[in-house]
Amino acid sequence: MTITITLNSSFALDESSGLQTPSTLTDTGNDVAVSSLPSAFSTRLTDLGVSMTYPTDIGVGQSAVNMINIANTGPLDTIGFSDLTGGALDGEASGITTTENEAVYLWSDSNNQIVLGKTASDEIVFAVYMQSSANSDGTTGLQLWSVTFEPLKHPDATNPDDQVDLLKYVAVTATGALSFDFNTLPSGQNLFGTVAKDSNSAGIIVIGELPVLNADGTYSNVSDTINTSKGGGPTTIGIDNQMFDPGDGAYFTYVSDIVNNYLSGASGGLTQNEADDADNIQYTGGLVDSTGGFFQVSQVQGNTGGTAQISTFEWSTAYTGRNFVSHLGDGTAVNITDVRVLSSTGVLLEEQAAGGGAPSTDTAGIAVTYSGGVATVSGLQAGYRVEWDTDGNHNQTLIHDLEGKFDVGRFGVNEADVSTKALTGKVLVDDDGPTIGPIANSLVDYAAGATTNPAVTLNGDANTDGSAVYRITSFTTSLTVNGVSLVGQNTGTTVYYFHDETGGTAGTYDPGVDTLYYTLSLDQTGAGAYTFTVNNAPAAPPLTFGFDSLPSGQNLFGTVAASSTAPGIIVIGELPVLNADGTYSNTSDTINTSKGGGPTTIGVDNQMFDVGDGAYFTYVQNIDARYLSGVSGGLTQNEADDADNILYGSLKEENGAFFVVSQVQGNTGGTAEISAFDWSTAYQARNFTSNLGNGTHVDITDVRVYSSTGTLLEEQGTSGTAAPNDPNIEVSIVNGIATVSGLQAGYKVAWDTNGTHNQVLVHDLAGKFDIGGFGLEQAQVTPDQELDFTAQIKDGDLDPATSTFKVYIDGNHDGLFNGLAV
Numbered sequence: 001m002t003i004t005i006t007l008n009s010s011f012a013l014d015e016s017s018g019l020q021t022p023s024t025l026t027d028t029g030n031d032v033a034v035s036s037l038p039s040a041f042s043t044r045l046t047d048l049g050v051s052m053t054y055p056t057d058i059g060v061g062q063s064a065v066n067m068i069n070i071a072n073t074g075p076l077d078t079i080g081f082s083d084l085t086g087g088a089l090d091g092e093a094s095g096i097t098t099t100e101n102e103a104v105y106l107w108s109d110s111n112n113q114i115v116l117g118k119t120a121s122d123e124i125v126f127a128v129y130m131q132s133s134a135n136s137d138g139t140t141g142l143q144l145w146s147v148t149f150e151p152l153k154h155p156d157a158t159n160p161d162d163q164v165d166l167l168k169y170v171a172v173t174a175t176g177a178l179s180f181d182f183n184t185l186p187s188g189q190n191l192f193g194t195v196a197k198d199s200n201s202a203g204i205i206v207i208g209e210l211p212v213l214n215a216d217g218t219y220s221n222v223s224d225t226i227n228t229s230k231g232g233g234p235t236t237i238g239i240d241n242q243m244f245d246p247g248d249g250a251y252f253t254y255v256s257d258i259v260n261n262y263l264s265g266a267s268g269g270l271t272q273n274e275a276d277d278a279d280n281i282q283y284t285g286g287l288v289d290s291t292g293g294f295f296q297v298s299q300v301q302g303n304t305g306g307t308a309q310i311s312t313f314e315w316s317t318a319y320t321g322r323n324f325v326s327h328l329g330d331g332t333a334v335n336i337t338d339v340r341v342l343s344s345t346g347v348l349l350e351e352q353a354a355g356g357g358a359p360s361t362d363t364a365g366i367a368v369t370y371s372g373g374v375a376t377v378s379g380l381q382a383g384y385r386v387e388w389d390t391d392g393n394h395n396q397t398l399i400h401d402l403e404g405k406f407d408v409g410r411f412g413v414n415e416a417d418v419s420t421k422a423l424t425g426k427v428l429v430d431d432d433g434p435t436i437g438p439i440a441n442s443l444v445d446y447a448a449g450a451t452t453n454p455a456v457t458l459n460g461d462a463n464t465d466g467s468a469v470y471r472i473t474s475f476t477t478s479l480t481v482n483g484v485s486l487v488g489q490n491t492g493t494t495v496y497y498f499h500d501e502t503g504g505t506a507g508t509y510d511p512g513v514d515t516l517y518y519t520l521s522l523d524q525t526g527a528g529a530y531t532f533t534v535n536n537a538p539a540a541p542p543l544t545f546g547f548d549s550l551p552s553g554q555n556l557f558g559t560v561a562a563s564s565t566a567p568g569i570i571v572i573g574e575l576p577v578l579n580a581d582g583t584y585s586n587t588s589d590t591i592n593t594s595k596g597g598g599p600t601t602i603g604v605d606n607q608m609f610d611v612g613d614g615a616y617f618t619y620v621q622n623i624d625a626r627y628l629s630g631v632s633g634g635l636t637q638n639e640a641d642d643a644d645n646i647l648y649g650s651l652k653e654e655n656g657a658f659f660v661v662s663q664v665q666g667n668t669g670g671t672a673e674i675s676a677f678d679w680s681t682a683y684q685a686r687n688f689t690s691n692l693g694n695g696t697h698v699d700i701t702d703v704r705v706y707s708s709t710g711t712l713l714e715e716q717g718t719s720g721t722a723a724p725n726d727p728n729i730e731v732s733i734v735n736g737i738a739t740v741s742g743l744q745a746g747y748k749v750a751w752d753t754n755g756t757h758n759q760v761l762v763h764d765l766a767g768k769f770d771i772g773g774f775g776l777e778q779a780q781v782t783p784d785q786e787l788d789f790t791a792q793i794k795d796g797d798l799d800p801a802t803s804t805f806k807v808y809i810d811g812n813h814d815g816l817f818n819g820l821a822v
Helices: 039-048 053-058 321-326 685-690
Strands: 004-007 011-014 030-032 060-062 068-071 076-082 090-097 103-109 114-118 124-134 140-148 171-180 188-190 192-196 202-208 226-229 236-239 249-256 290-301 306-314 332-334 336-342 348-353 367-371 374-380 385-394 396-403 405-422 427-430 442-445 469-475 478-481 484-490 494-499 515-523 529-534 543-545 553-555 557-561 567-573 591-594 601-604 614-623 648-651 654-665 670-678 696-698 700-706 712-717 730-734 737-743 748-757 759-766 768-776 785-794 800-810
Touching (some): 004 405, 011 030, 011 060, 011 140, 039 114, 039 124, 053 140, 076 103, 076 124, 076 140, 103 124, 202 321, 202 405, 236 249, 249 405, 290 306, 306 336, 332 385, 336 367, 348 367, 385 405, 442 529, 469 515, 515 785, 529 800, 543 567, 557 591, 614 654, 614 768, 670 700, 670 748, 696 748, 700 730, 737 748
Parallel strands (some): 442 800
Antiparallel strands (some): 004 068, 068 140, 103 114, 124 140, 202 249, 226 236, 249 396, 290 385, 290 405, 306 374, 306 396, 336 348, 367 374, 478 484, 484 494, 494 515, 553 591, 614 648, 654 748, 654 768, 670 696, 670 759, 700 712, 700 748, 730 737, 785 800
16 A cells, blocks of 8 residues: 565675675675666766776676565556655765765756766766666566766775765655555444554545434444445445445545554454444544545446546545544535546556547547546446546545446555655775674673673674774663663773762772673674673562643543553542543542642542542553643543543553552541452443442452651551551451551552452542552563664774674563564
8 A cells, every 4th residue: 555665785886996796895786897787877878978987997886686676556656766855866965075075966867767976067976877677576676786987085094994875865766656455444334444554654534425423423324334345356345235336425535644543454453343433533644635546446237337426625624533524525626637447457448638529548338527527437347447637636535326336446546655765875885994794683681690692793804904803982871771870881892881879980880889780891802792791680660650740620530651652540530420422420520630839649529538539540551642641642631521531452460559648638647448459351431430340359468558758657468467567557458458547648558469450449438638649569561771882893904894783681571672573
């Protein structure tokens, strides 16, 4: 559904006299003779009047045949060189100078098939040519050829192996048609369907011409539906059944960034039930404008073929949800100016422009007519592809069946897809010198004593100059691990990562004073090698949640997490009561957020927990970013009043948790009852509220009460005497439910359970108190970490070469870095 450009290799032209085969520091390119140049390139160079004396001496650069591979499910329109944004090359700086210190600028030539490097006086310094070929798998392969007409200046005078990047600021750009099939749509009968490569790409939303909704946004029994047929061949769509019957129609709307939860085929994407509810028509990237499109018929019924009417519209507003449905077809009408009908093999059968006149291509049995900017195409047969152009941008098309029966197996948007891939680092000019790399990256477990064993080679070679010396020349200078800041110190052959404690020299590792976490050391023998060692690996602290990001005032619920991919909590009153639309009623418990100058606190129905009040805290993963408080575009005060916005990915299991009292009212302190539960189902939206507290009861086995300074005041298990035992605090555990009395401002109450739980109810039995923090006692996972290094080799006459590598530290011990293999 999109153009994919793959760079398979790089190549280099060596400036040394004679042909370097293969050329230095490349695995695919070779210097070849001038006579090897493609005739089209050679002819153009002759026309430009360049001298071939210098390239005859050093040769020209030749890449692999398929150095670049371009694939698209629709037709490709253009392929050529461009700047890094896809624009034309019209004098951009190349970053290259000649040995006479003349700057070289980039210009397109031969319909963007050639890049010329020219000085301000129009002298051609180098040229790169693109030669395309069709591959048997339907992709397009590109081979590149490079020619330099005079020596180029290598900016590092101490480095005879310095490489010059001819195309550092050049890209390859391909344009074509976005093309969508329906393979990922839910099977059967639905209100709508969504199709896109992913949630960050352009896509389409397809819906029947005449949708009719129930009050809850689902389609009624008189509504048009999109029917998906997966009968062995390509997946097709019809209206109300597997075909478009006369009178049926469907709108195709071009959009961007369909919300992943409602994108068909995506992980956690559109389900059959979700595709029945207009509220799930959600996208965030706006509308996609185009001046053309197409659809492809898969099957027809009957002998006469089908007749389709095509109307195009331009919405100025990116409608979503029920507004999407109510505004179908009310955009500005856009005139269709040309229609083409192609066979299943791509042969043009019919082309008719608007305005009358004979078709430019005509096939018996096919006809195209126009009325008021609307096109009608008759004689449709299986496999036919119908393309159209418009006289302005449009972003919605209605395909309406006037006669016969047909289905639709593919839809596309012409000239809406542009893909640009930078060629930085792919077309080089180099010379001889020491070499180093590639250096393999490493994955080391976050555990004291873990190391790269055996050491990892630097793949260094001083070549003819000998006497290699290896050093680290750049490195990640600092990082934070579990809230602890680490400083990096590089001695050249060793890099230390340590926590800079007081009492030592700032920025310098002081053994016996500073806490050493990691060490990277270099071996100077042979090809060189590095060893990375984990010296210290403290566990992650408990995860704590504050309420600063919650909407102010009175709400049904609140969500707290560091991000939509991090663990979080959902807090809601003990007794929520909902209206029919999912909002809370005037008899419902509410979560009240108080931001009175100190830490943000929560209470129930007011700023405190009064006697009889309670709140559920549910531990979850991946709160929907739209309804996560404190993030851009996240939970608003109005959204926090509607249970339908309680959406998240999964439940988080814990063996312990805690809450922190911020304030109490009265002299006797507060008394809280704590009950733990374990849901087996990740209830969402209104089901979340209706299932509060109905999970499996989990016994609390131990309770600890801490002062505001962290001093343990009281600890009580299920049996025995509390130790320590504060006379002003009383803890009891009966039937697995804990009661804690004597709560004062700043107290932290923590508990353990005899199994995992994912929900807790904190209920006020006496006194008044609020809650200013909540956390999970179970140690959290240490995040994976990435350290970047550059290693340098210097040969006997001090010519340098460098290569980079990474060390990944596996914080969660899963053998991956952020879920990816290393």
